[in-house]
Amino acid sequence: MAVNVRIPTPLQKLTGGKGDVTASGGNVKEVIDHLEKNYPGFKEKLYSEDGELRRFINIYINEEDIRFIDSDGSQVKDGDTISIIPAIAGGSGKIQK
């Protein structure tokens, strides 16, 4: 599955300044593993030492917060957009338009 991943500014150092990158995988974890291969150091920014997604990192598949699906096991489809959004000021847990 090829997906588009939106990269927040603080992580764009790792992606050579790119705010959008493509990656593949069947679920969010595989997509992140793929990003780690292309951009070493990526994964440790998102996961704590005990292997949990860090709590101030919100990840969305399109508009859905993966916490309400199956965390990083959530499946992705071709053409999905994955957004990695660090929480500020508590974070609302929702992308608002």
Added chain:
Amino acid sequence: MKATQLPPELRVPVITTYDEAVLDRIGNTPLLKIKNIVKDLGNKDIEIYAKAEWTNPAGSVKARPALRMVRDGLASGAFKRGMELIDSTSGNTGVAYALIGRILGFKVNLVLPSNVCKARKGIMAKQFKANLILSDPMEQSDGAIKLCRKLYQENRDKYFLPDQYNNPSNWMAHRDTTAREIFEQTKGRVTHFFAGIGTSGTLMGTSRGLKALNSGVKSYAVEPAESLHGIEGLKHMESSIVPGIYDISVYDEKISVTTDEAYHMVSRIEDEEGLLVGTSSGAALVGAMKLAARIDKGVLVVIFPDSCEECVVAHGEF
């Protein structure tokens, strides 16, 4: 421990009437002794105090600079009758502007990343009637800064832009109030001062003020260790737009704190000191404890910028 169990003088003030007397209650916050966490240091002759800034009207340290920037703008003529205020903020400054605007009767427009917490947006918009303009959450607070500048450039006659990142009134508020209060509350005994850096106004102004009162006082900038972090209100300077008011010659040393260290300290402050504070308060105390481990004696003062009553449920798990 619940916020409702705190005595009223240690809670975020509830505002029910919007008259100017509310603004007179900004500042003169309590200085609380950290009684239990210091026991980690053993028998050292070290006292640590925290400035309880969430007890300001609008619930944070930012009430001080917000009021000063508005008053200085009115006095200088930059903020004329009929103009509206606009600025970028990730939360606390916005709540303060909104309250002040409601009291003094001007319209407030706040540019903020759309993922700022709902509780805080609710206070700004519903309770204090500010107009919220949401920026791209991917760009964090820097996105709000850029969008705000653009809106201002397009309509300069309409808006007063305090520009908290570049306005000297921001730090002057702390030089003239926070620093003096700390000096008086410690009876001049303060030796080390700690503040997290967002706009850096708190650190710049309080450091300058304290050093003018006693040149021996040392001051410390507490910074997130990581560019991608969860310490609300603080900036990782190396990877952000550096505020114009930020001057590294003003403080003595920078201390880096990880998000996990800050979260852990927030829990300890709740369990051991009985206070509910925001993540940047946890970070500031971690910074003070790191320095305390290296010295033998001192009277340390840290800023606790806000509480987590309104916003962060279970410390960052939303």
